[in-house]
Amino acid sequence: MNKKLLSPILITFLLLNLISCQQEIKSVKTINVDKKAIIDSTITVFEKNLLKNQIDSVFKKYEFNGSIAVFKDSLELYRKNQGFSDFKDKIKIDSNTVFAIGSVSKQFTAVLVLLQMQQGKLSVEDKVSKYLKDFQNKDYENITIHQLLNHTSGLNTLGGKLQFKSGSDFFYSNDGFNTLGKIVEKVSGRSYDENALELFKKVGMSHSSTGNLFEGENFAGAYLGNGKVFEKIQNMPKRLGNKDIGIPAGGILSTIDDLHMWNNALYNGKILNSETLQKFETKSAERHHPIFGKMGYGYGIMSNTGKPSAYFHSGYVKGSPSLNIFYPETKTSVIILSNIADEEKGKVFTFKPHVEIKKITDAIENTIAEMKHSTKNTLIKM
Numbered sequence: 001m002n003k004k005l006l007s008p009i010l011i012t013f014l015l016l017n018l019i020s021c022q023q024e025i026k027s028v029k030t031i032n033v034d035k036k037a038i039i040d041s042t043i044t045v046f047e048k049n050l051l052k053n054q055i056d057s058v059f060k061k062y063e064f065n066g067s068i069a070v071f072k073d074s075l076e077l078y079r080k081n082q083g084f085s086d087f088k089d090k091i092k093i094d095s096n097t098v099f100a101i102g103s104v105s106k107q108f109t110a111v112l113v114l115l116q117m118q119q120g121k122l123s124v125e126d127k128v129s130k131y132l133k134d135f136q137n138k139d140y141e142n143i144t145i146h147q148l149l150n151h152t153s154g155l156n157t158l159g160g161k162l163q164f165k166s167g168s169d170f171f172y173s174n175d176g177f178n179t180l181g182k183i184v185e186k187v188s189g190r191s192y193d194e195n196a197l198e199l200f201k202k203v204g205m206s207h208s209s210t211g212n213l214f215e216g217e218n219f220a221g222a223y224l225g226n227g228k229v230f231e232k233i234q235n236m237p238k239r240l241g242n243k244d245i246g247i248p249a250g251g252i253l254s255t256i257d258d259l260h261m262w263n264n265a266l267y268n269g270k271i272l273n274s275e276t277l278q279k280f281e282t283k284s285a286e287r288h289h290p291i292f293g294k295m296g297y298g299y300g301i302m303s304n305t306g307k308p309s310a311y312f313h314s315g316y317v318k319g320s321p322s323l324n325i326f327y328p329e330t331k332t333s334v335i336i337l338s339n340i341a342d343e344e345k346g347k348v349f350t351f352k353p354h355v356e357i358k359k360i361t362d363a364i365e366n367t368i369a370e371m372k373h374s375t376k377n378t379l380i381k382m
Contacts, residue, residue: 066338085220099337102315105252110300149299174249181248205258211240211251220339222319308365
């Protein structure tokens with residue numbers, strides 16, 4: 001697939017069209033034409049067609065039940081909804097469907113911590129024991145907020161033995177992020193839910209909530225199985241607040257459009273100041289993900305180790321696999337939300353559509369970068 005996307009034939013084809021356009025424009029000297037705008041619009045058409053062909057094939061191949069959308073800044077490049085939010089009553093998924101986003105929630109928790117830092121209420125280098133009694137013991141006393149944010153604390157389950165000396169390795173911990181939620185509550189004097197809702201309101205995410213508070217409509221019930229044989233997960237979304245999941249670690253609900261707004265606001269510096277945003281994004285640990293492979297890890301966010309530059313996080317609570325990607329070079333968001341998973345086939349199978357789409361969009365980003373470089377050189381010569 002990647003070879004096909006990166007094929008020199010595609011680039012050559014586009015360049016020939018661009019050169020042809022430039023020659024025509026050059027011959028009409030009385031018209032003032034923005035050559036860069038022509039190039040950008042041509043590339044956008046190319047990108048839209050490529051995304052439609054490639055992602056539509058993923059929908060068909062896996063009979064994907066959910067929503068997928070791609071945006072370049074405010075421009076929608078691709079969107080498709082397929083399947084049911086309620087399998088029993090055959091209620092179709094649409095743009096207003098609210099999904100459980102699992103561990104994509106962790107970036108919201110990280111941002112809430114960093115907002116408290118910006119207000120001078122904590123430092124990420126503080127020891128957690130400064131705020132919580134559960135960490136005032138010999139094993140946990142040296143764990144820092146920074147180490148919880150990038151999963152290097154060694155914590156697995158709260159109260160259990162550390163996996164390694166704090167700060168020396170990586171171990172993904174939901175309890176670590178639920179602990180961060182408690183710190184937010186402690187220093188702010190308000191519940192995690194209240195802090196989260198205030199953040200949603202600030203961004204304009206009017207359809208987002210937490211599993212504890214959600215009382216709206218259009219929620220996609222979570223299912224195990226497939227479209228023909230399925231079992232509904234009971235007590236959703238309230239169960240997301242249970243001890244085995246936890247709202248700060250995986251209990252936020254959102255939509256395609258709300259996550260698009262979130263990406264744009266976050267990475268364009270409208271929530272965190274530039275220094276704090278850099279701290280959030282910067283790779284401070286390395287993760288070997290069982291599905292997506294080797295990657296960097298910042299604060300509740302993963303990053304590509306090579307090109308293209310990308311920040312992303314997957315999420316999974318029973319029946320709800322998700323993936324949120326942001327490409328900073330082009331300000332492109334790729335959001336994949338679903339509400340059914342065939343756990344008998346394993347998580348690797350469940351996330352195959354997500355992995356394939358990320359490969360597609362990674363490759364397109366690299367192809368677009370190469371096209372822009374080639375066309376820039378062509379314009380200089382002309």
